[in-house]
Amino acid sequence: MISFSEENSLLFITVDLDAIVANTSRLKASLRDGVKLLAIVKSDAYGHGILEASRAVLSGGADYLGVVNVKEGLMLREGGISAPTVVLGAILPAEAPLVVSKNLDVTVFNRKTVEALANACQEQNSNVGVFIKVDTGMGRLGVFPDDAIKFAEYVGSISSINIKGLITHFPIADQEDKTFTHKQINIMNSLIGSLREKGFELPLNNCANSAAIIDMPEAQFDMVRAGIAMYGYYPSRYVSRSIELKPALTLRARVMSVKRVKAGTPISYGCRYRPERDTIIGVVPIGYRHGYHRMLSGKAYAIYKGKRVPQVGTICMDMCMYDFGPDSDISDYEWITLLGEEGSEAVWADELAGYAETIMYEILTSLSGRIDRVYIQGGEVVDFKEANCFALNNIISSTR
Known part of the structure; x- marks a missing residue:
């Protein structure tokens, strides 16, 4: 039974599932025939x-789901989701038995992981799918290109391990200059060609992120990895708007205290804001513990009745203030x-990221589980996830 009611809430996130479905569908439709789409749902999607x-x-x-660790993969399986899933981050050797038993694919880039997977397969009389991670320029996980063929031959010598493809990561595909990304694509083409000549099938090579999906069809290979675009955002201002996307997440809050203050009245910690005229200040129950960054202090806006309202003063742990004007x-x-739109006005994560000198990914993933989440589909509430750790009524009590 879905128990959410706005009457009993001070603060909540709405996730429009129809928007995620539509964004994903448009991205998939942009691909060449036969190219699969791996949806990145890591970091709580x-x-x-x-x-x-x-x-x-x-x-x-x-066609595929991508998570960052084994725990996220287990969450999917325990949640009844059996779709093909790949763990994109590192796994511990001790997690290999779970990987095999839960039918998760993994990326591999060192022998210890491969050995652990082989042992787990032998113990369970089973097999496992892997993607060989190649570091073509990210400087993070992966074998270097010069070592990739030898490493693939080693992995391929183990009959219980099925190499599904090569995988690499683009660090600047969302920038205007694509030269570096094209170099990475060329490295991948060369490695894939060499390995296929040696008899490797490699049916699911992938490297394209959201930016490359939209702007670089030459990076599609056999599968692409969509992340931020599925949730309604273009990765940067340099990425074309050729595919229509709609942000799926909105954030609303009640103004729990309204007071008229005199000009010069200090507002919040540090007394950094003092209005130049008499005005109305509203106190809202969201702060940096919820993921509303302190860096947004004095920069962000909210929307009230279709008009922008500036956030003022230092953002506190559980609260912040807005100047609604006299x-x-x-x-x-x-x-x-x-976060969202009202009438002709909108505030989205990329705007907040600019104020906080970060990226929209951090804005979205920072919004904590301490905020109620409501899931909408077909205009109806279809699911509700109550805030954890501290109930929101504790915030009400703390202000009395």
């Missing part, structure tokens, strides 16, 4: 909810939009 988002992207045509009709417990 970029803050959207790993189980709910996974079901949505699969409905939108995703003539506002705002009253206690009315709703404002902190």
Whole structure:
């Protein structure tokens, strides 16, 4: 039974599952025939909810799911999601038995992991799928290109391990100059060609992220990895808007205290904000512990009745303040939009990222489990995830 009610909430996130389905479907439709789509649902699906988002992207045509660690893979399996899933980060040798028993694919780039997987397969009389991670320029995980063929031959010598393809990561595909990314593509083409000449099938080579999916069809190979674009964002201002995307996550909060203050009244820690005229200040129950970054202090905006309202003063742990202006009709417990759109105005994660001198990914993944989450599909509430750790009524009590 779905128990969410706005009447009993001070603060909540809404995730539009239809938007995730539509974004995924449009990305999939942009691919060449036969190219598969791996949907990245790591980090709680970029803050959207790993189980709910996974079901949505699969409905939108995703063929594979991508997680960062074994625990996330287990969450999918325990949540009843059996779709092909690859662990994109490192795994511990001790996790190899779980990888095999839960039918997870993994990326490999060292012998210890391969040996652990081989032992687990032998013990369970089973097999496992792997992707060989090649570091073509990210400087993170992966074997270097010069070592890739020898490493692939070693992995390929173990009959219980099925090499599904090579995988690499693009660090600057979202920038205007694609020269470096094209060098990475050329390295991948060369390695794939050499290995296929040696008899490796490699049916699912992949390297394209959201930026490359949109702007670089030459990077599609056999499968692509969609992340931020599925959740409604273009990776950077340099990425074309050739595919229509809609942000899926919105954030709303009540104004739990409204007061008229005199010009010069200090607001919040450090007394950094003092209004130049008499005005109305509203206190909202969100702060940096919820993921509303302190770096946004004095820079961000909310929307009230279709108009922008500036955040003022230092953002606190559990609360922050907005200046509604001297003539506002705002009253206690009315709703404002902190992330989303009202009328012709909108505030999205990429805008907040600019104020906080970070990226939209961090804005979205920072929004913590301490915020209620409501899932909408077909205009109806289909799921509700209550805030964990501390109930929101504790925030109310702390302000009395």
